[in-house]
Structures are given as structure tokens and as C-alpha cells.
Amino acid sequence: MDRTQLIAEYIKFFENKEHKLIPNSSLVPENDPTVLFTTAGMHPLVPFLIGQKHPLGKRLVGVQKCIRTGDIDEVGDTVHHTFFEMLGNWSLGNYWKEEAIEYSFEFLTKTLKISKEKLAVSIFEGDKDAKEDSESIKIWEKLGIPKERIAKLPKKDNWWGPAGLTGPCGPDTEMFYWKSKKPTPKKFNSNDENWVEIWNDVLMQYNKDKEGNYNEAKQKNIDTGMGVERTVAVLNGLEDNYLAEMWKPLIKKIEKLSGKKYQENEKSMRIIADHIKAAAFILNDKIVPSNTEQGYVLRRLIRRAIRQIRKLSEKSFSIKEISKPIFEIYPDYQLNQKLILEELEKEEKKFEETLEKGLKILKKEKSSLKTGDLFSAKKAFLLYQSYGFPIELTKEILTEEGRNVDEKGFYEELQNHQKLSQTASAGKFKSGLIDNSEETTKLHTTTHLLNEALRQVLKDKDISQKGSNITPERLRFDFNFSRKLTPEEIKKIEEWVNDKIKKDLIVNREEMTLNEALKSGAQAEFGTKYPERVSIYTIYDKKDNQKFVSREFCTGPHVKKTSELGKFKIIKEESSASGIRRIKAVLE
Secondary structure, eight states, X not given: OOHHHHHHHHHHHHHTXXXXXXXXXXXXXXXXTTOSSOOSTTGGGHHHHTTOOXXXXXXXEXXXXXXXXTTGGGBTBSSOOSEEEEEEEEEESSSOHHHHHHHHHHIIIIISOOOGGGEEEEEEOOOSSSOOOHHHHHHHHHTTOOGGGEEEEOTTTSEEOOSSSSEEEEEEEEEEEEOSSSOOOSSOXXXXXXXXXXXXXXXXXXXXXXXXXXEEEEEEEEEEEEEHHHHHHHHTTOSSGGGSTTTHHHHHHHHHHHTOOSTTOHHHHHHHHHHHHHHHHHHHTTOOOOSSHHHHHHHXXXXXXXXXXXXXXXXXXXXXXXXXHHHHHOGGGOOOHHHHHHHHHHHHHHHHXXXXXXXXXXXXXXXXXXXXXXXXXXXXXXXXXXXXXXXXXXXXXXXXXXXXXXXXXXXXHHHHHHXXXXXXXXXOOOOOOOOOOHHHHHHHHHHHHHHHHHHHHTTOTTOOEEEEEEOSSOEEEEEEOSSOOOHHHHHHHXXXXXXXXXXXXXXXXXXXXXXXXXXXXXXXXXXXXXXXEEEXXXXXXXXXXXXXXXXXXXXXXXXXXXXXXXXXXEEEEEEEETTEEXXXXXEO
């Protein structure tokens, strides 16, 4: 079974169980400012997991493209990937543990025809905060999984959330497949690498409050996940994910260009294939290489891939050439090939110009190190700032020779000099649910007013949102426009928004079909796939219900009236990418 077949079978299975298909969302999460990328299928559903009504109902299914960089250093083995696809089915306060587990078991054993003799499961063992998940044990035993194949594991293994200090959380039950050709052992040992996790049912049973108590949740949710890459490998009897069909064309291309075979060069080829694929998908979401946030992660991936190419072969070949099979592997995503190839070529050229200089500096500086000395933070920062060396690259080169760098000191230098996001730089992202604070909610509504203000003041009806990021302190809004705004235009935009705030306009949410929403004049984000039923927010004057100020596709959260917002002020206007401008603004 290949990727396309697995996705089709999964969606068909759950649609037959009355689940509605939701579209694949952007890699940059709209509803979660605490993370840089969509790391799981649940990210686009965040508002609905905490109580908001979904336009398509309470049973949902989909496949979501994801980026995870927390274990980027693990990439190079047989199972880790930066970019991957996650299949998921969700219950928003509808069915509960029994149905969720039964659906998982049925799909694995009947649709995918995996023998239950090769399956094992884990459940939460219980602690001072929450009891043992004995319900799941009974369900699994009823389905024929023997006690010896059910492992009771602690919170670090079988618990999800809360994402922040408070919110939804609960135990999970994970399914494992015996991948080895050796006989399946009677007893499940979760530390045995031959047991591969292929599915996870998260059971959002509790809500953690400010006092640290775990209370039974009013809305209990099911959030499941099955990795496409790992499952395809399992179904085809592969112990190496990179031998599966969504990797093979990339590996073959690297073999051809380098003149080397995959065997004996597995680690380098896996890193190159993984990083370039991830970079292509990030670029497709209009993120460009930079020294901050998502752009920094993208730059790090591209440059790490280039570094591995140089280690792999003396032959000169480009990441642009390597990336071409990606467009054949994923025709369903309709990736912007022209944009991706141009940006890969630009970043490779930029890095090549500084790489040789940086390597010479690094070689010179490290030669003076005594045994046991750390490579200094200041020198590491100089390499980063002047020669485009990510700290990870400096660390990687030094580690190969048994040396270390003052990484902690580097991040202190980084913050002192450029005030960069340490989260982005370290590639470690704190996952979290939507920030539903009063400040964030206000700023979310303000972006709708700002979007319309830009269209009105700049007299360009084609202006639309190209990305946003909201924290309790400020909003960041990207939009398509060809030039820098003048001080007069910025002032007029501020005045337009503040005028609408003073008018105490109504903010109203409606659900309607996609066609009805488009006919009503609701503004959609270009290139975004929407479900058949959508949520629309309209800002209008109660004195004239027929005339609206703003109408947009959106999942919230929002205030009820614009008078709740305060005074709007733009603090910065700058370029974000070619043809894309960025505004940062606050409410005073």
C-alpha cells in the first residue's frame, strides 16, 4: 500500500463512520502563537477542542502536513522526519473511549489487515493527578489484546497536555506494531525498538485549573494521530522509512548526482532528503530564509543539507536539482515549483558565498583550542552574524572532532545583540493551545479591521492576508503589496481602524456553506482550502445591518463589540518577502 492509497482508505473509513473531511491547513498555525509550525493534526482544530462549535459538526477526519524540529538532531536514523503527514480523526464532545479504540482497532486489523498478533498497546498507569486508565484496558481486552501486550506507562509516556499551564489534557493509549521478522514476543516491552508506534488515541478527559487540579472536562474530546510515512513503511515490511515510495525518488536522485550508493551513506542521504523536502513545503507556505522564527528554521534546514552534500561527495550538485522529485511525489499539494526552486537556489548561493570564509575562520580559531576548552560564544556568534553559520552547524563541525562550543553563551550573545527568538534559534518549540486571553482576542478582531483598512486606504481590492501571528502583546500581519507604505498612509490606516473602534460596531459569527460565504462577500485567504461548511465573522453597524465593514472566513476568537478594543497603533511596517509587507501593531 502506498501513501495515496493509505490516505484514501483512512478518509473513506471514517467518512463511513459519519466523520466530515476537513482540509489540509498551512504549516504556520493560525490559532497558536506559541509554536512556529503546525506540529500535529489537532493544531488547526484548537478553538474547537476548547469548546467552539465546528461548522462541520462533532466528528472530523483529515490528513495534515506537519513540521517538527524538536528532534531535528535525530534525523538520519530510519524513522525520524522533519516534515511528515499525519492522519487524524476527532470527536468534539461526541463519541468517547470505546468507539475511538474500536475504530482504531478495526481500521488496523480489517482495513489494513494487520494481524492482532503483531499488535501491542500502552495505557496511562495513573498517578496523584489522575487515576489509572482502566477503561481503556477493559476495551482492549474485549477486542482480544492479551494482558501481556498491554503496558501501563507513566505520564511522560502516555499523557497529553495541558499545552500551557492550564487547559484540556488527558491520558492516551498508543498502538505498537512488531516490525521485526523474528517471532512476536508474548509480552510487550515498550523499550524494545522492534515495537514501532503507529497510532495514538489522545483521550482529553481532564481540564487542569490554575490551582493545578485535574478536573473532569465538560467537553471530552478524542484526538488521534497516525503518521503516514511510518505506517506505509510498516505495511510494506520496511524497517527503514526512507526506502518507502515517498522517499525513494529523492534518494535515487541523490545517488545519481553524488555517484554514491545509499548503502554506507544512509545518514547523510537521509538528512539531505529530509531537510530539502521540509524546506520545500515551508517555502510553499511563503516563508523565506531569514534569521528569525520560521525563516531561521528554514535557513538551518537548507544549510545543514548543503553541509551534508559537501561531506557526501566531491561532486558539485545543487539542492535545486535534488528537490525536483518532490513535485512528482506530492502532485496533490500542487506545490509552487517556480517559487521553491528560485528560493532554494538563492539561499544556496548566499550560503556558498560565506561558507568558505566561515570554514577558514572556524579552522583558524579552533586550532588554538587546548584539550577540554570550549569554543567561545563570541567566536560562535561572529560566525553566525558575519558568515551565516547557524550555531548548530558550528556545533556539528566541532563535535565531529570531539570538541564543544559554549552554546549557552552563544544564545546570550544572540539575545543581547539582536533580540532574536531563542525558541526559533534552538529549534525547540513549546507546543500549546490557543491563547484565549482577553488581549489576544482583542488583537485577533483588530486584524480584521486592519485588513479592510489596508484595502480602503491603499485603494487596492486585491490586498489580502498572507499570514499573521498574534501574542498578548502585539499583532503581526502580512499582506501583499509592492512597496513601502508612506507615513501618511500609515496614519490614515490607524485613523480608519480607530474610527471603526469608536463606532462600537457589532462582531457577529455565522455558519454557512462555502458557496454562501463566497457569495456574501466574505474575504478568503488565497490558496487556502476550506471545508464545505465554514465559520464567518462580520463586523457591522447595528443601525445598518445590510452594510458590513468587514466579513472574513475565520475560526476566532473575537470580541462582541469593537468598542472593547482600545486605541490602535502601528509600531512597524517592513518587508517580509518579495511582494509581501508586514505590519506590527498594538492596542493601547
